Amino acid sequence: MFDGILKNVWDKKPLVHCITNYVTVNDCANILLACGASPIMADDAMEVEEISALCSGLALNIGTLNSRTVLSMILAGRKANQLHHPVVFDPVGAGASSLRTRTAKDLIEKVHCTVIRGNGSEIRALFQGACDTKGVDADAADITTEENLDAAVASAKAFSQAVNAVIAVTGAIDIVTNGQKTYLIRNGSPMMEKVSGCGCMLTTVIAAYCAANPDQPLDAAAAAVSVMGLCGELAFQRMKQQNAGTGTLHIALMDAMSCLDIETLDRGIKIEER
Amino acid sequence: MFDGILKNVWDKKPLVHCITNYVTVNDCANILLACGASPIMADDAMEVEEISALCSGLALNIGTLNSRTVLSMILAGRKANQLHHPVVFDPVGAGASSLRTRTAKDLIEKVHCTVIRGNGSEIRALFQGACDTKGVDADAADITTEENLDAAVASAKAFSQAVNAVIAVTGAIDIVTNGQKTYLIRNGSPMMEKVSGCGCMLTTVIAAYCAANPDQPLDAAAAAVSVMGLCGELAFQRMKQQNAGTGTLHIALMDAMSCLDIETLDRGIKIEER
Amino acid sequence: MFDGILKNVWDKKPLVHCITNYVTVNDCANILLACGASPIMADDAMEVEEISALCSGLALNIGTLNSRTVLSMILAGRKANQLHHPVVFDPVGAGASSLRTRTAKDLIEKVHCTVIRGNGSEIRALFQGACDTKGVDADAADITTEENLDAAVASAKAFSQAVNAVIAVTGAIDIVTNGQKTYLIRNGSPMMEKVSGCGCMLTTVIAAYCAANPDQPLDAAAAAVSVMGLCGELAFQRMKQQNAGTGTLHIALMDAMSCLDIETLDRGIKIEER
Numbered sequence: 001m002f003d004g005i006l007k008n009v010w011d012k013k014p015l016v017h018c019i020t021n022y023v024t025v026n027d028c029a030n031i032l033l034a035c036g037a038s039p040i041m042a043d044d045a046m047e048v049e050e051i052s053a054l055c056s057g058l059a060l061n062i063g064t065l066n067s068r069t070v071l072s073m074i075l076a077g078r079k080a081n082q083l084h085h086p087v088v089f090d091p092v093g094a095g096a097s098s099l100r101t102r103t104a105k106d107l108i109e110k111v112h113c114t115v116i117r118g119n120g121s122e123i124r125a126l127f128q129g130a131c132d133t134k135g136v137d138a139d140a141a142d143i144t145t146e147e148n149l150d151a152a153v154a155s156a157k158a159f160s161q162a163v164n165a166v167i168a169v170t171g172a173i174d175i176v177t178n179g180q181k182t183y184l185i186r187n188g189s190p191m192m193e194k195v196s197g198c199g200c201m202l203t204t205v206i207a208a209y210c211a212a213n214p215d216q217p218l219d220a221a222a223a224a225v226s227v228m229g230l231c232g233e234l235a236f237q238r239m240k241q242q243n244a245g246t247g248t249l250h251i252a253l254m255d256a257m258s259c260l261d262i263e264t265l266d267r268g269i270k271i272e273e274r
Numbered sequence: 275m276f277d278g279i280l281k282n283v284w285d286k287k288p289l290v291h292c293i294t295n296y297v298t299v300n301d302c303a304n305i306l307l308a309c310g311a312s313p314i315m316a317d318d319a320m321e322v323e324e325i326s327a328l329c330s331g332l333a334l335n336i337g338t339l340n341s342r343t344v345l346s347m348i349l350a351g352r353k354a355n356q357l358h359h360p361v362v363f364d365p366v367g368a369g370a371s372s373l374r375t376r377t378a379k380d381l382i383e384k385v386h387c388t389v390i391r392g393n394g395s396e397i398r399a400l401f402q403g404a405c406d407t408k409g410v411d412a413d414a415a416d417i418t419t420e421e422n423l424d425a426a427v428a429s430a431k432a433f434s435q436a437v438n439a440v441i442a443v444t445g446a447i448d449i450v451t452n453g454q455k456t457y458l459i460r461n462g463s464p465m466m467e468k469v470s471g472c473g474c475m476l477t478t479v480i481a482a483y484c485a486a487n488p489d490q491p492l493d494a495a496a497a498a499v500s501v502m503g504l505c506g507e508l509a510f511q512r513m514k515q516q517n518a519g520t521g522t523l524h525i526a527l528m529d530a531m532s533c534l535d536i537e538t539l540d541r542g543i544k545i546e547e548r
Numbered sequence: 549m550f551d552g553i554l555k556n557v558w559d560k561k562p563l564v565h566c567i568t569n570y571v572t573v574n575d576c577a578n579i580l581l582a583c584g585a586s587p588i589m590a591d592d593a594m595e596v597e598e599i600s601a602l603c604s605g606l607a608l609n610i611g612t613l614n615s616r617t618v619l620s621m622i623l624a625g626r627k628a629n630q631l632h633h634p635v636v637f638d639p640v641g642a643g644a645s646s647l648r649t650r651t652a653k654d655l656i657e658k659v660h661c662t663v664i665r666g667n668g669s670e671i672r673a674l675f676q677g678a679c680d681t682k683g684v685d686a687d688a689a690d691i692t693t694e695e696n697l698d699a700a701v702a703s704a705k706a707f708s709q710a711v712n713a714v715i716a717v718t719g720a721i722d723i724v725t726n727g728q729k730t731y732l733i734r735n736g737s738p739m740m741e742k743v744s745g746c747g748c749m750l751t752t753v754i755a756a757y758c759a760a761n762p763d764q765p766l767d768a769a770a771a772a773v774s775v776m777g778l779c780g781e782l783a784f785q786r787m788k789q790q791n792a793g794t795g796t797l798h799i800a801l802m803d804a805m806s807c808l809d810i811e812t813l814d815r816g817i818k819i820e821e822r
Binding site (some may be wrong): 296297339341367370371372373410411467519520524 | 603799803806
């Protein structure tokens with residue numbers, strides 16, 4: 001499954017423009033290289049349009065937003081829209097501050113996002129205007145479980161239709177939907193929460209997969225989510241084998257991404273279509 | 275020793291707001307996760323008060339200060355003061371430039387700091403107004419040794435009383451004092467200086483420990499200093515066993531923090547009360 | 549070979565001021581520590597001259613340039629020039645945007661650079677005014693091979709003479725020239741491209757080597773290029789032995805730098821003088 005998606009990434013080696021937070025930016029650059037793409041980080045308003053035009057995809061992340069970089073995100077996003085490059089948006093901490101919620105909503109209005117990826121609380125904040133997120137992690141009430149899965153899928157589909165974007169709500173069970181077709185993905189390890197930036201990294205990988213597969217954003221996003229989750233599982237196994245901790249988990253995650261092959265994905269993927 | 279301090283961190287999983295330098299920010303986020311807390315990095319003046327209000331502790335670090343982020347530090351610090359959240363301040367490079375010395379002093383005047391952590395040169399620059407630090411490492415003359423220990427303790431106590439904060443002067447021998455009671459800690463490895471950001475990481479861990487133990491800042495700070503030192507020792511042992519270098523040391527430090535338990539701390543802690 | 553260069557670094561432990569991009573800044577700090585130097589990152593215009601005066605070398609990198617930090621680069625560069633400190637410049641992405649090309653040229657005019665290090669496309673953009681780089685990696689047409697080596701050397705020498713700087717064009721074959729004498733270095737591994745920031749790290753190591761050997765910039769730069777390439781080879785070997793990926797490669801590179809000794813360099817160096 002997703003063989004063609006992955007092969008396109010490896011063949012095309014897409015260049016992905018990232019305007020992202022300074023906390024996890026190095027991991028974003030390295031995970032892009034590990035997945036077969038190339039990163040370029042550039043956030044000055046004077047060059048973002050030119051840089052984005054060189055690339056085939058754009059990843060936007062408001063994890064450490066400020067007025068200077070938000071302007072650059074909008075400029076880069078509009079240029080990417082003009083050129084029909086996929087734009088993947090990560091509304092980090094939407095709901096945790098009014099600045100983040102407002103900025104995220106504004107960005108979605110001004111830039112057409114191909115994919116929006118966030119945790120349950122961030123997506124709810126954008127869709128329902130809720131403003132009670134407790135930081136950059138999802139609130140317990142927003143975590144998708146088998147019990148609330150139907151409601152979570154319905155909500156993701158409705159949001160997808162409202163903003164005309166693929167929505168990826170990641171958590172214990174990941175939901176990826178284009179409003180019509182929905183994938184549920186049960187890969188991943190709870191320990192991934194103990195490595196800062198797994199969400200940010202996933203966002204850039206989605207951008208790479210979409211850049212190499214511009215006509216299949218749903219499948220590209222679902223493939224990236226599955227791959228990242230599986231890499232987290234493989235990394236967790238190595239951490240356990242080595243009786244190690246989260247430093248090793250971090251490195252093993254990068255290793256797993258750079259070593260991934262189709263057979264490993266086919267054997268490990270836990271995906272269901274709804 | 276410090277069982278209760280650590281258990282509170284693990285139970286409460288405090289959310290710590292960090293306004294810190296971009297050099298070591300990823301390590302700060304990951305060490306917070308490793309020690310049982312959660313990080314949120316946010317430095318825009320328009321949101322720092324709101325973000326800090328969500329958290330239970332604040333870490334401020336001037337390692338790559340600029341006028342934009344210094345303003346945010348003061349806004350966040352005052353909000354944390356209002357809400358009685360612990361504020362931990364790391365005056366990176368105080369004494370190395372007049373901007374840093376002036377900013378650090380100004381911040382201490384405008385924000386009540388619960389704990390100030392620095393090396394001997396930084397603390398001396400703040401206390402004595404000395405301006406001859408040679409960078410971000412302590413000058414040889416400012417390193418605490420068995421020979422100058424009494425004078426160093428007296429100076430730390432006097433500074434603590436002057437600014438009404440717990441002072442943590444870290445180095446070969448760490449001094450943690452609230453002006454009355456003083457801990458001397460002999461954990462750590464000289465090799466930790468070969469990993470960028472051990473001081474910055476410690477500052478955020480102190481913030482996490484204080485956030486979970488708001489009524490015991492002295493013991494919380496001393497526990498964090500001991501834990502960090504011990505993790506450095508464990509990391510150094512693994513580096514040696516694997517015949518490896520400072521890249522491995524870096525990862526092993528994170529591993530040690532994420533795997534730490536009370537028994538390991540009790541066995542390894544080298545602390546003395548004065 | 550280069551014994552004296554390396555011993556000077558280890559003896560003098562030079563403090564290197566870096567104004568560099570936020571993507572790879574942590575790696576730059578750690579590789580400086582690993583090679584025997586010390587880093588200080590400071591980019592605010594109000595302190596860069598004072599900080600640079602404390603140091604014995606300056607590394608400038610426009611990987612994530614903006615107007616604020618470009619001004620700081622020029623201020624720091626001029627101060628370093630006044631004090632006869634070596635300045636090493638990395639024109640990341642020159643040719644990829646007009647802002648980068650213009651800024652890089654402007655910086656070379658306003659600051660005398662001791663060494664300029666870039667890939668073939670970046671150096672060509674600066675020398676020939678070409679503006680068609682496809683990102684931060686070299687275009688295929690700009691990669692030095694045995695076939696185009698003579699032309700590449702001639703071009704590097706001409707650029708060196710034009711700007712009165714040592715030029716280091718890194719790639720499959722590295723060229724380091726002062727316009728008269730030229731070194732060709734064949735160390736390194738193609739896998740180094742899969743770790744973000746190997747070029748940025750090399751730039752800071754060159755700055756450290758020049759800082760400790762201010763009268764020998766050509767040999768200092770060639771030594772740094774050789775050392776970095778050899779460390780990449782050693783790291784690649786460990787990655788293969790462990791059947792691991794690029795996360796391990798990244799850590800192993802840092803390990804190799806921190807463990808390097810003269811014997812290993814003498815055994816592994818692949819250098820030729822022209």
